[in-house]
Amino acid sequence: MPNALHAARLAIVLVAALMMAACSQSQVESTDHSAGDPIHASGEHGSGSSAGLPTGHADAGDKLAHAKGKATGQSCVDCHGADGNAPIDPSYPKLGGQYGDYLAHALQAYRSGDRQHPLMTAQATALSDQDIADLAAYFGARQTQLRDLQGVN
Known part of the structure; x- marks a missing residue:
């Protein structure tokens, strides 16, 4: 039973980490409107x-x-x-x-x-x-x- 509890906790932590990583990457993409943005560069x-x-x-x-x-x-x-x-x-x-x-x-x-x-x-x-x-x-x-x-x- 302790292994099942440990595996469940590990799965929750991994899912939370993946969600946070996905959110932080979308924030970087949505706020970086520099020279790579062809509309603003033109x-x-x-x-x-x-x-x-x-x-x-x-x-x-x-x-x-x-x-x-x-x-x-x-x-x-x-x-x-x-x-x-x-x-x-x-x-x-x-x-x-x-x-x-x-x-x-x-x-x-x-x-x-x-x-x-x-x-x-x-x-x-x-x-x-x-x-x-x-x-x-x-x-x-x-x-x-x-x-x-x-x-x-």
């Missing part, structure tokens, strides 16, 4: 967008970010800086490195009128879903200068 973002947009292309977003809007005569980079990290006014947000979905939702809200700002509403009104996805991909792929509030009183 500058394409947004296919899984919570904003319901098509895949964004950073190269197309780069061109859009530098193009002057018809309604305002301004481009994105005129106010937010070439990489989205040098706004001309401290009240303007830094866009570089921001989450693409956040940028896409913000532009959609300006376009629909759910979010109000005279210049941004005028700029966003002319944007298609693809334009918004491309701009979100471009600014989301820039080097970030965003910071959190850690260490702030």
Whole structure:
């Protein structure tokens, strides 16, 4: 009987160890989105967008970010800086490195009128879903200068 009890305990320990090993490997795979991820490496973002947009292309977003809007005569980079990290006014947000979905939702809200700002509403009104996805991909792929509030009183 002691051998049967020992074998049962050993089987339980082995099953638990295998389950933990399987879980830890899936966590590594799901959190490692580095250069091996062809979507992020190519500058394409947004296919899984919570904003319901098509895949964004950073190269197309780069061109859009530098193009002057018809309604305002301004481009994105005129106010937010070439990489989205040098706004001309401290009240303007830094866009570089921001989450693409956040940028896409913000532009959609300006376009629909759910979010109000005279210049941004005028700029966003002319944007298609693809334009918004491309701009979100471009600014989301820039080097970030965003910071959190850690260490702030």
